[in-house]
Amino acid sequence: MKTKYPEILPILFAVFMASFNCVVAQEKTRSSESTTEDAQPFVQQFTDAEEVEYEFGIRIHCSGGYAQNTKVNAPIPILWPEQEVELYEETKSNNIKKISIKKLGKTASIMAFVVPRLNNGDYAEAIFRYRITRRSSILPNDTVQFEFPKRLTGKLKAYLKPSPYIDSRNKQIVAIGEKLFAENKDLPAWDQVEAVYSWVRENIKYKFDTQPHTCAETLAKGQGDCGELTALFIAICRSQGVPSREVWVPGHSYPEFYLADETGKGHWFPCQIAGQNHEFGEILEDRPIIQKGDRFKTPVSTKTKRYVEAGLSSSHSTGRLQAEHLMRKVGEK
Known part of the structure; x- marks a missing residue:
């Protein structure tokens, strides 16, 4: 009498291999998921902080006539991971009623104000003084981990x-x-x-x-x-x-x-x-960061500019306006 077992052996072997491959695939998936879960986000390291005092502002002068409703703006530093800023003093000439701070997106800010009228020989000045805590970036220990981003906002x-x-x-x-x-x-x-x-x-x-x-x-x-x-x-x-x-x-x-x-x-x-x-x-x-980025529009200009430079514009002017952009350590001339 001949046994029928040899006829079913290939079937049993196929079932075994299918089950084995399924288990292996599941283990690979778990391993991959575990690797992703175990990965930790990179944390940027910085040097010890250094504190310095800087002043930012603008001084304008009118000569040879007058200027009405002169809009003025000048860049100021903002907070970054490597930079902390503290505005500790604000000075302005009497012909400036109010200075406002305006953000240009999330990568730059300006001080902005209006001078109602400047006659021949008049000037206007606004200065912000800051305590700036600045740190420098340190080279990552493992640079191989970084890759080109797959998705961009x-x-x-x-x-x-x-x-x-x-x-x-x-x-x-x-x-x-x-x-x-x-x-x-x-x-x-x-x-x-x-x-x-x-x-x-x-x-x-x-x-x-x-x-x-x-x-x-x-x-x-x-x-x-x-x-x-x-x-x-x-x-x-x-x-x-x-x-x-x-x-x-x-x-x-x-x-x-x-x-x-x-x-x-x-x-x-x-x-x-x-x-x-x-x-x-x-x-x-160690110098303070004024801006990050290279495409900006300010209230006094309709053109896209690479730098948030100090600027001004008047509704009507018969005189010549000159502007001096102030951006220096406190005490420097």
């Missing part, structure tokens, strides 16, 4: 668009970006962005200039100041989908770039594009 997408003198859609800029990222595509995201930083520093010589230039002009000259090196780094990063922005401090500017950690949380990292030291993802900077 509308606010972050704004840091991919061109800005005044930051022409990220210029064909030459795009070509440079494509080449750099293609050459370094197998490297971590951090290293790919650092390749842009190194390229700008190696190919553009630092030279101070009183006039702003576009990125294309900077490339043609092969030289530029801190603002132009910053603009070029930002433009190349933006051309390849990496959010970047400018940071303005008194007498200087530098860029920040945006990457996400293992949990998907995004972070801004600074770099000192102009200077002798290689400071990428960290920066030793």
